Amino acid sequence: MNSIRLPAWMNGLGARGGNALAAPLLIIxxxxxxxxxxxxxxxxxxxxxxxxxxxxxxxxxxxxxxxxxxxxxxxxxxxxxxxxxxxxxxxxxxxxxxxxxxxxxxxxxxxxxxxxxxxxxxxxxxxxxxxxxxxxxxxxxxxxxxxxxxxxxxxxxxxxxxxxxxxxxxxxxxxxxxxxxxxxxxxxxxxxxxxxxxxxxxxxxxxxxxxxxxxxxxxxxxxxxxxxxxxxxxxxxxxxxxxxxxxxxxxxxxxxxxxxxxxxxxxxxxxxxxxxxxQLTTQLFARPEALYITGGIILALGLIPGMPNLVFLLLGGALVGGGYMIAKRRKEAPAQEAAAAAEAAAAGAAGGAAAPSESEEATWQDVMAVDTLGLEVGYRLIPLVDKTQGGELLKRIKGIRKKFAQEVGFLAPPVHIRDNLELKPSAYRITLKGVEVGTGEAMNGQFLAINPGMASGTLPGIVTVDPAFGLPATWIDATLRDEAQSMGYTVVDAGTVVATHLNHLITTHASELLGRMEVQALLDHLGKETPKLVEDLVPKVVSLSTLQKVLQNLLQEGVHIRDMRTIIEALSEYATQTQDPNELTAMVRVALGRAIVQQLFPGMNELSVMTLDNRLERLLMQAMGTGGEGAGIEPGLADTIAQQAANAAQQQEELGLSPVLLVPAPLRVLLSRFLRRAVPQLKVLSHNEIPETKTIRVTSLVGVPM
Structure with a gap:
């Protein structure tokens, strides 16, 4: 039999059902x-x-x-x-x-x-x-x-x-x-x-x-x-x-x-x-004082002769009784929260097991492994990390790890979350291998209005600073959220504050998160697509520890390692000449030059950079020639260079440009290590890392005053 083909618009109506015909039929x-x-x-x-x-x-x-x-x-x-x-x-x-x-x-x-x-x-x-x-x-x-x-x-x-x-x-x-x-x-x-x-x-x-x-x-x-x-x-x-x-x-x-x-x-x-x-039931009857006063007024009216006394007395008594019940419940709430937090802490610390008696001998089970990444919260922040109470921060942490893996190139360790009664109720602490690397406070139920530098006016609330980037901020009530946004503030909730701080610290300490296990997992993942390339490199040409050190060097300077194929190909080419991780890192950086420049100057063909004054450049090259790669910088000269570089980097940022210092290849490692602590936001590139298709525009010079 020949099939009958319906027009496209009739197929669309069939797919959407009768809903598409409801409005036309109603008008008719x-x-x-x-x-x-x-x-x-x-x-x-x-x-x-x-x-x-x-x-x-x-x-x-x-x-x-x-x-x-x-x-x-x-x-x-x-x-x-x-x-x-x-x-x-x-x-x-x-x-x-x-x-x-x-x-x-x-x-x-x-x-x-x-x-x-x-x-x-x-x-x-x-x-x-x-x-x-x-x-x-x-x-x-x-x-x-x-x-x-x-x-x-x-x-x-x-x-x-x-x-x-x-x-x-x-x-x-x-x-x-x-x-x-x-x-x-x-x-x-x-x-x-x-x-x-x-x-x-x-x-x-x-x-x-x-x-x-x-x-x-x-x-x-x-x-x-x-x-x-x-x-x-x-x-x-x-x-x-x-x-x-x-x-x-x-x-x-x-x-x-x-x-x-x-x-x-x-x-x-x-x-x-x-x-x-x-909203009506929880907010209108939230304050027992209002019910007490209202009940007293109604009771007083009920005592006036000629009034419907029974009705007024019953209603006034009900209001006073309701106020008493609400006040009693509010007094019991903090004790119940503290008890629940203590139970959760005990369950988290003991893992549900009973405390060992004094007669038990110590065993290897008593040795607790240190979490690579940890987040400890006060009891008022428990709802942010509790699945049974919504726990939206858990979803955001998953999103942070996913985006980190997509951008940086490896999967960060999971974040172990626990409550800590020793912290302030609204405080949190972020640890890396058991050591505190960040702390802050987040007011659950309120919003943090951050001034990015363009906000106008002030807001009532608790004045503080953004824990991630140190920007001036204020904790405000939810009712002021729209007003703060209209004034130019960036408004985020408590969960976003903690998540942003955690994301900033994970990115900053990416090199410390890349352990042997992560490197091996990265190789196993890459080996599924290019098994021969991985087999020919590790351990035949370079060891796993050398590869880890090279990748850590890249991460320390903010270079993403997503392009593992290029990294492995560069190591395969140059590892036969040297096994020094620092020299191999420099060669890998040249191979990744296009990606590094794209990361610092997205979508730009002209690169606005800072360079060294000729006199300072010759002075540093002479120091490198006489002292070798391990040569240091004379203390007085080091202070001058740090001050000059910091001023130039600040000028670049005020112009809306990335603070990048372009130097000869022999000086890049020396200056990068030295300026990493003095001027953290400054990135140091060598001439070899700039693609030929890019043009360079020098915006300022870093030199020694005459």
Missing amino acids: VLLAMMILPLPAFILDVFFSFNIALSVIVLLTALYTVKPLDFMAFPAILLVSTMLRLSLNVASTRIVLTEGHTGGAAAGKVIEAFGHFLIGGNYTVGIVVFVILTIINFSVVTKGAGRIAEVGARFALDAMPGKQMAIDADLNAGLIGEADARKRRSEVSQEAEFYGAMDGASKYVKGDAVAGIMITVINIVGGLIIGMVQHDMAFGKAAEVYTLLAIGDGLVAQLPSLIISIAAGMVVSRVANDDDIST
């Missing part, structure tokens, strides 16, 4: 309701659906954690408004044509709202309808529209700061390219959401005005039709058509009011990890 139904007459039963169905839809939207808004979780709300606001207007048109038609037959002519829903909710009194109905319309139009909708307008303005102002925070996390390895792209999209969508909400609120305002006008028109039109066409008395016509018009208006205004409340809920909340219900 709304237009049909305005044009075609509807039976009373169908009208009841649509009115009931309109009420149910408004309740669903309100509950969804209440349980929404972030505004972007309900991104379709502006479109839903438009559709629900058009649905109400379509129902008004359809109900107006049936009220004016069949209203003279009785209250049930326009359907049971309108009749119920006209008779049962307002007691059949059209005067009461008019008052209730006007009050609902005023509440909806002047209070709820106007306030929500204003909040959306201000929110859109602040979201746009905060976009540069948020983008900088995303770039900082990406550069620190805390997030990947996909996560950064997702977060940038969320920042843009947030601004678009508030802008759309600002515009969508105008629909509700227009709906309220249209509701009043439609109701008045229905009343006037009903009176004319009833008296002229159906010979009804004025009083009878007024009663019938007014009740139907008011019932029609109320059945439309009630869902409109519910939708407006939902809009206000969405745009007026401050986003965090809790929904609106949780």
Whole structure:
């Protein structure tokens, strides 16, 4: 049989299911309701659906954690408004044509709202309808529209700061390219959401005005039709058509009011990890002092003669009792946290085993291996590293190791995390082979606003410095996050602070993390692709220890070792001439010259570098010639060179250039070792390492004053 091929657009609809047809069908139904007459039963169905839809939207808004979780709300606001207007048109038609037959002519829903909710009194109905319309139009909708307008303005102002925070996390390895792209999209969508909400609120305002006008028109039109066409008395016509018009208006205004409340809920909340219900219960009743004072006032009112004493006394007693329970729970919380931290520390130290008795002999099991990388945290930071409590820092540490492996070229050892009750509650300590290499404090639940040098203004909070790079910073409350970003600060949470510091230290001490096991694992990994190349090098040409020393030398100077094939090929070529790791490192650097220059000058053909003054260069070359490779620099001359190099490097950084010193090949090792401690940010390259395709521009000279 011949197969039937569907058009591409029909295949797309089939793949997406009926969702793609929902919006077009809804628009067609709304237009049909305005044009075609509807039976009373169908009208009841649509009115009931309109009420149910408004309740669903309100509950969804209440349980929404972030505004972007309900991104379709502006479109839903438009559709629900058009649905109400379509129902008004359809109900107006049936009220004016069949209203003279009785209250049930326009359907049971309108009749119920006209008779049962307002007691059949059209005067009461008019008052209730006007009050609902005023509440909806002047209070709820106007306030929500204003909040959306201000929110859109602040979201746009905060976009540069948020983008900088995303770039900082990406550069620190805390997030990947996909996560950064997702977060940038969320920042843009947030601004678009508030802008759309600002515009969508105008629909509700227009709906309220249209509701009043439609109701008045229905009343006037009903009176004319009833008296002229159906010979009804004025009083009878007024009663019938007014009740139907008011019932029609109320059945439309009630869902409109519910939708407006939902809009206000969405745009007026401050986003965090809790929904609106949780925020209200945990924050409104969080302070026992407020409950005590309120309960005392209510109890005092209950003692006044003539007041509903029982109601006031019961409510006041309940408030005082609630305040007492909350205060008692707050007093017990620190003790419970300390007990939980002590249990976790005991479990971590003993590994779940019982403490040995004094009679037991010491064994080799008592010798504890030193962790290559360790992170110790105070008890207030335990939630950051506890899987059962979210522990987002664990995910970030995994991301750090992954990015380190991709950029530097080998897999860093795992980070062993434990709590340490000897630390301050919010302090942490990073250790390398059991020795502390970094420490700091992170306020869990607060944000660190870092001044990258371009921020304006000051923020209230705890003044400190960024533990990773020493930049001035301030710990601030979550409520000040958007304000800080709009002022130019880079705002990060406590977990990001610890992760950034850890990433900086891992990168700085990369050479110490590359042990024999890591080198062997690196060779095994490379041997899967080029087994012959690895077999011919280790151990036939160079030993594993020599290879490790060469790789460590490269890492000490910030050179990545991702290109292991080039490194091994260079060693295979020159290892027959020398086995000195320092000389082999210099030859490998020449082979990696293009990668080294690319790392320091990404995407640049012209290299802005510093060089040595001719007089200083000759002086150093003479010292190398007379003293050999182990020659040192005279102390007075060394201080001068260090000072000159530091000043030149600072000038380079102020110009936005990489501080790189270009020297002759014989001097590179000597100056690199000497300046590594004096000017850590300075990189020393030799002329041999510069590719021929690059041009050199000398920006400053390092020399001896005359």
